[in-house]
Amino acid sequence: MVTILYSSAIQIDGEFSDWELDSSILYFEDTISDTQGADLLSISITNDHNFLFIKIKLDREIDLLDNFETPSDIIIQIDADNNPSTGYSIGEIGSDYGIRCLEKFVYDNTYPGDNIEPLSFMQFRALPSITSDEFEIAIGRYPHGESIFNDTISILIKENHSNDYIPNEDEILTYTFNDTFIEPVELIEINKEDSDLLRVMAYNTLNNGLKDNDRIDNFVRIISAINPQIIGFNETGATSEQDVYDVLDTSLGGTWYILKNDPENITASRFPFVGTWNVHSKIQASLIDLGNEGPNILFIVGHLSCCGNDDNRQDQVDRFTEFVIDAKTPGGEITILENTPIVFLGDMNLVGNSQQYRTIIQGDIQDTDSYGQGSLPDWDNSELEDVICRQTDKRMAYTWRNDNSEYPPGRLDFIFYTNSVMSAAKSFTLQTEIMNDERLLNYSLLLNDTKEASDHFPIVADFDLSFNGNCNLNGDINNDGSIDVIDVLVVVDYIINSSDFELECSDLNNDGLIDIIDVVQLLSLILN
Known part of the structure; x- marks a missing residue:
């Protein structure tokens, strides 16, 4: 059994550096290549006050929500009360919620019957929206007002097409929510602070x-x-x-x-x-x-x-x-x-x-x-x-x-x-x-x-x-309102006579020099 006890401030944006930089996030790694299809490599789990976060890593790109050239069907099974005798029995857990990503619905196994709900039922969010070998997923803890999870839960991920599991079928992965301290969201002000932007x-x-x-x-x-x-x-x-x-x-x-x-x-x-x-x-x-x-x-x-x-x-x-x-x-x-x-x-x-x-x-x-x-x-x-x-x-x-x-x-x-x-x-x-x-x-x-x-x-x-800078970069070197041969002559004269003064705004290609390349750039603007 592997138990994860940590929480972290994760941003669901399809970019994963926040998972890597936070050493408090532990992950479960499947070191066994046990499938010919898409292979589940690792899973990371954490939470904030509102969401359970899961990151899934595979050995190849898949489409989490639609069919792709690499067939894949990710199912997230959550034993919300950490009780194997309730819910749908799979592996060593009793799944209360089965999230079928490809089919885009949730099995609600908290009461008898074939109870199918939309992904919005669990405030499901996942990025990136394009194909990837890595996905970060948020699942709401209070989608209907009350918490749908006990303090400790069990999780199993299945790649249904290749029948790959993480953890493997004879293992249990439990997670205990930790709300002792989670960094608050840094609010972004709408107004523009700098008028020059x-x-x-x-x-x-x-x-x-x-x-x-x-x-x-x-x-x-x-x-x-x-x-x-x-x-x-x-x-x-x-x-x-x-x-x-x-x-x-x-x-x-x-x-x-x-x-x-x-x-x-x-x-x-x-x-x-x-x-x-x-x-x-x-x-x-x-x-x-x-x-x-x-x-x-x-x-x-x-x-x-x-x-x-x-x-x-x-x-x-x-x-x-x-x-x-x-x-x-x-x-x-x-x-x-x-x-x-x-x-x-x-x-x-x-x-x-x-x-x-x-x-x-x-x-x-x-x-x-x-x-x-x-x-x-x-x-x-x-x-x-x-x-x-x-x-x-x-x-x-x-x-x-x-x-x-x-x-x-x-x-x-x-x-x-x-x-x-x-x-x-x-x-x-x-x-x-x-x-x-x-x-x-x-x-x-x-x-x-x-x-x-x-x-x-x-x-x-x-x-x-x-x-x-503050340069007039539209090619109007002498700032007379037009780009013409006079601007070319100004730059050529500057180059030939090696003037001591600085001719502003003539380094059109921004290479630190005012030379023939800038003249060619000006001529190109005039001709085109």
Whole structure:
């Protein structure tokens, strides 16, 4: 028998460093390779005041909730009263709750009969939402008001396809809850602390919510509280630019530039558009002039295909990657200045094969015949950074929730960016239902605002663009309002005469030198 007695502050976000850094979390390891299918390698267990946390590690990638090329069917059996004589007998325990992940339901064995409940019955949350060899799972301790667990419980995990168990069938794994001290959730304030930061937001409005009179007030309060400067809206097929302007004008007022990309993405910006590109029917790109706020930014909004459409999503992210590579390379469809910040955000619907996620961050194009060879998309030949937007009042990072769906809450909405030229100073997901009355009042929000507005939550990031300093990086070296041969002559004269003064904002590729490469960069901007 193995007994785990520890608790820890775990954040359910699909990233596992918090499990590794906390030495108080013990885990049970299955050292025996006892299956030809997906092999369960280890299980870790801990808790906070509201949830039981389980981390499962396998020897290969699986899809926890849907069928995948690697067949797998994970079942979590919990003996809630640690009594083998009650519940469903399996291994050495009596399971009171059998969580069937692939089939997306729960067997409630606490009373006689074939009692099937949805995953929401146990406040089941699991990330990542894409395929992985590792998953972290939260199960509510008080989903119906009273605790559903005794102080000590037993747990058994079964991979049903390969008939693998952890612990093995002749062993018992017990866990004792420990609530003596659990670090409280660090609340994230919604307001932007530094006015120099650039605030962006992605928001799926659920079937044209911005023109739904029953939901507009919810959106107005949410947008007013967040006060974003650039927004990517999804599911706006029947929503006009004027509809968006009306909501933003009511929420925040001031100047807004609105651009719709048929069929259903809309970009809204406090700053003017320099150029726009329809990258794909699902992806829209805009070059935005931040003026005194910083350099131009390439802002890309996506709403990738939903659900089981892995092939379509892969095609879309391949096209996105081709576009970014083109933007960084002189000539072609688009050319931007080297080190121009790039942001890609929206409802990515990343629920299937993890290859789509890897293509976005690593530039790993799969259809090279159609879209060419991929390459790392950041300016320093590194991966794009994925901003994990934790909820303001909860250690969770899911961005979609619909308790009437068979699927548990998932992380479907993302913000990716070039972290070689910008940094994320702050990020969050807003779910008003988990905020207390004082915080709701402070931000003029209502308890059910995000629930009534959409099944997606707004995700937000504040970016620091100070890497680019205060330079006018649009190529207008002499700051006369245009990019032309005069700017080239200024730089050439500076290079030839080896002037003692510092020519600001001429190091366009940010390599620490002002040389012929910067001249070529300027010429490329003029010609393209």
